Amino acid sequence: MIYINDDDSIYDVLNFSNKMSRDINKIEKSKNWIGGEYYIQTCLYLLLEKKFKNRYIRLNLSEPTLYTKYIFNICKIIIVPGWTNEILPNNIL
Helix, strand or coil, X not given: CEEECCHXXXXXXXXXXXXXXXXXXXXXXXXXXXXXXXXXHHHHHHHHHHHCCCCCEEECCCCCHHHHHHHHHXXXXXXXXXXXXXXXXXXXX
16 A cells, blocks of 8 residues: 655644644634645544554655656555645656
């Protein structure tokens, strides 16, 4: 199983409880407003860490292309969160 993500998103997930405490009562227009994607992302990451710790690969698309292709070829499940910053049109494998 591959979990594609970027380091900034993982930092936000690990800092979720602090971020939620600070921002939960602010209006939606707030720069740091917490929407459903934070809840989903946090739950997914914590589930993978708790239940599949040694059976999944967290992959940044900044990894070398040959390594990324190899990992894609050996894994059956690929999880790509919607807000991953490193997935750009030029990240073609």
